[in-house]
Amino acid sequence: MTRVTGAYAVIKTHDETVRAFVPAPLPPAAPVLDPAAYLARNRLAEVALARLTGMAGLVASSEWLIYSAVRQEALLTSQLEGTQATLTDVFDDEAGLAVTNADDVEEVTNYLQAFKFVREQLHAPTGLPISLRLLAEAHRILLAGVRGAHALPGSMRTSQNWIGGTRPGNAGFVPPPADRLAEVFGDWRLWRLLPNRHSAALWQSLH
Structure with a gap:
């Protein structure tokens, strides 16, 4: 399933023109995520957690x-x-x-x-x-x-940062511009307040 997770904003920072990633609004809408597509993976995750829980019972402290x-x-x-x-x-x-x-x-x-x-x-x-x-x-x-x-x-930061590399131009990832952070975090905050229709942790993490 191909899903668009965001878009790139072309910005100029540290005398370089780079593309900063801006995530799409939450929850994802194009296409709607079908929980059934991840049931098998979710079962594997639940089995792994069950094994870990069993191991925790064998030691004095988890x-x-x-x-x-x-x-x-x-x-x-x-x-x-x-x-x-x-x-x-x-x-x-x-x-x-x-x-x-x-x-x-x-x-x-x-x-x-x-x-x-x-x-x-x-x-x-x-x-x-x-x-x-x-x-x-x-x-x-x-x-x-x-x-x-x-x-x-x-x-919240007021300047552009990057991850990996020695400068924005060769960075592995350039996060959203500082002037978009209020929008991005505000969107995330509102999404957190929405009623969650699915309890599976794996499904939730994909949102």
Whole structure:
């Protein structure tokens, strides 16, 4: 099934003309997503989750199962920003040992702290729901004391950024222009308030 997920806006930034991706409004409408097309994949995902749940019952704490996985995810995500930390560096830092690339490790640690914060908020009876405020607070934690601390942590950016490459022209991905962020996030916020007709997590993620 071919679906249009967005369009490109031609912008000029850092003396270069590039294409920034702007996602289509939510929910997707062309064509309408048929949940039946993903039932087989959803069943596989549910089986995998059931196996993981079974494994969790064999250990004293389910946190042990996700400890390394969460740190590996934090490491890989931080590498998108150019960090050079390794999993061993993260473990050494948590054990109180000296690391040579403290700044890179701090970025990974911030990711872990942001993940913990969001998880606690979503599980707490009076915690924040998935919302712009939750994203802003997580963003504030992510950028605390690291290379992006000057970039207004907890606020929407006011300049163009990019992912991968050394400049916008050779970037792997150029996010929406700063002047479109209010529109994009506003659309996402309104979509979050719509009644969800399907409970399957895989189907929801595709929206």
